[in-house]
Amino acid sequence: MEGPVTPPPATNSGMSMALRMSSDLVAAIFVGGGIGYLLDHWCNTQPWMTVIFFVFGTAAGFRNLYRIAMGSDQNNTKTGNRSRP
Amino acid sequence: MNFSLVAEAWAETAPNVAAGAPKLDPLHHFQVVNYVKLAPFGFDISISNSVVWMWLAVAVAFGLFRYALRAPTLVPGRMQSVAEAAYLFLDGIVNDVIGPSGKKFFPGIFTLFFFVLFCNWLGLIPGSFTVTSQLIVTGTLALSIFVLCIFLGVYHHGWKFLGFFVPHGLPPFLLPLIVPIEVISFLARPVSLAVRLFANMTAGHTLLGVLFFFTVTLSWFGAWLPFGFTVVFSGFEVFIGFIQAYIFTMLTCVYLNDALHLH
Numbered sequence: 001m002e003g004p005v006t007p008p009p010a011t012n013s014g015m016s017m018a019l020r021m022s023s024d025l026v027a028a029i030f031v032g033g034g035i036g037y038l039l040d041h042w043c044n045t046q047p048w049m050t051v052i053f054f055v056f057g058t059a060a061g062f063r064n065l066y067r068i069a070m071g072s073d074q075n076n077t078k079t080g081n082r083s084r085p
Numbered sequence: 086m087n088f089s090l091v092a093e094a095w096a097e098t099a100p101n102v103a104a105g106a107p108k109l110d111p112l113h114h115f116q117v118v119n120y121v122k123l124a125p126f127g128f129d130i131s132i133s134n135s136v137v138w139m140w141l142a143v144a145v146a147f148g149l150f151r152y153a154l155r156a157p158t159l160v161p162g163r164m165q166s167v168a169e170a171a172y173l174f175l176d177g178i179v180n181d182v183i184g185p186s187g188k189k190f191f192p193g194i195f196t197l198f199f200f201v202l203f204c205n206w207l208g209l210i211p212g213s214f215t216v217t218s219q220l221i222v223t224g225t226l227a228l229s230i231f232v233l234c235i236f237l238g239v240y241h242h243g244w245k246f247l248g249f250f251v252p253h254g255l256p257p258f259l260l261p262l263i264v265p266i267e268v269i270s271f272l273a274r275p276v277s278l279a280v281r282l283f284a285n286m287t288a289g290h291t292l293l294g295v296l297f298f299f300t301v302t303l304s305w306f307g308a309w310l311p312f313g314f315t316v317v318f319s320g321f322e323v324f325i326g327f328i329q330a331y332i333f334t335m336l337t338c339v340y341l342n343d344a345l346h347l348h
Contacts, residue, residue: 028269061270063267
């Protein structure tokens with residue numbers, strides 16, 4: 001069965017999406033920065049790893065936002081709909 | 086339990102109130118107070134107010150369901166209807182997100198939802214302690230779910246688990262760019278799960294504290310406005326408590342589904 005992924009309606013409500021988007025973006029940026037900082041600590045490459053992984057983290061955060069907006073992380077297994085972004 | 090211990094512990098943390106003037110201390114609600122200090126073999130497992138309110142949340146959840154289902158009838162009465170509605174609500178989430186293979190996770194998801202829900206709600210009682218406003222509590226929950234998902238992914242799919250980080254139809258020269266991004270967005274899951282719940286609870290209670298401080302310090306002709314806000318905001322916090330528990334549980338189901346099916 002082709003067609004757009006239809007997530008269950010209650011999880012599509014604006015407020016739940018907004019709460020998830022805000023925290024996912026911030027968390028991804030922090031995780032990227034944290035990984036970069038740890039790598040800098042171990043490899044003594046201050047500050048380049050922090051910068052690079054901060055950028056990666058921001059990109060990952062926006063990728064998470066896209067995934068939430070497209071509803072593609074909730075595949076409705078009843079209709080057998082499995083699409084990847 | 087020795088209640089004078091409780092009183093002493095609380096007295097140590099109370100702010101020094103100068104004669105007549107209340108002090109603005111919105112973070113007083115979040116003080117963790119040790120009631121009974123237990124430290125066998127160097128592990129600190131003291132019973133603090135966080136532990137007591139977790140026990141209370143579990144007791145309330147268990148007691149409510151036990152009471153609602155004490156004499157179940159085919160045509161349900163009021164309490165039984167509420168319990169059945171709660172069960173069906175969570176069953177709907179698990180079924181919609183994970184599908185039939187999620188059946189074996191249902192008891193865990195149910196417990197998780199009601200634990201978080203009652204921890205959030207019991208924190209709204211004046212004088213209580215909000216368990217989920219501690220980052221260590223939400224972090225432990227989120228981290229254990231994350232570890233469970235990794236374990237499930239590796240157990241069911243072996244090394245193909247790592248194929249999760251490579252989207253379909255990707256030209257190979259983009260791999261060094263896309264894979265770190267995918268790994269970071271995967272690692273951001275437990276962080277966002279923990280921080281979302283912690284930040285919402287902490288912010289809500291701090292705001293309530295500050296608003297009510299204004300009610301206390303203004304004179305009679307000004308105090309009704311912040312008092313009205315406090316009442317409305319308390320109601321909003323009840324709603325937010327429910328929404329946060331729902332989002333936490335729903336995302337747990339989504340991550341479990343990813344671990345079981347999409348690898």
